[in-house]
Amino acid sequence: MLATIPVTVRDLVVDDLPACSWSGSPVHLRYVAAELERVPRGEVDYLALCPPSGLPVGMALLDWTVVPGAGHIGQLAVHPALRSCGLGTLLIGQAEARIVARGRDRADLRVEVGNGRARALYERLGYEAYGEAPDGWDQEGPDGMVVRYETTSTLMRKQLR
């Protein structure tokens, strides 16, 4: 059976956060909320991909401050129940369109070493690795404690025009 569902991409807003618990722990959602506070200052855009319900099933951060002349795509996530249907590809395409609309010509992102499926997706979409860097973020540990997760990420970029 095949179901075709229209989706739209709009800006994520704070009121969406209760419907975004699928994307991570309360610690992660506090990070998302902190990023949304940067939107009015023009430092970031936060994209939400939604089916007709209007509830986000995909999210992506676009940070304009990380790499001069580029848009940095981060916190890309698709609802686990809807992965491998092309939504991540669609979201990246919309992020790239925003980068071009802002007059920038490169997309940049990081993918954790070992996240082979995400890296394969980015390579399929034309991203090339250009280095590695230490990376890390706060996570929810046992008993709700915040613990620092340290890792290494591959730096990837794509020339858009």
Ligand SMILES: CC(C)(COP(=O)(O)OP(=O)(O)OC[C@H]1O[C@@H](n2cnc3c(N)ncnc32)[C@H](O)[C@@H]1OP(=O)(O)O)[C@@H](O)C(=O)NCCC(=O)NCCS
């Ligand atoms: C990475 C992530 C955002 C990709 O989103 P997605 O919606 O699954 O991405 P797509 O569907 O566009 O492409 C991914 C896969 O679907 C396949 N695919 C794409 N369109 C398809 C379609 N119409 N029909 C069937 N398969 C399709 C792709 O070939 C790809 O293959 P894979 O399943 O072997 O990986 C998602 O897996 C995710 O949220 N992961 C957890 C968080 C994460 O790792 N984020 C990345 C941080 S750098």
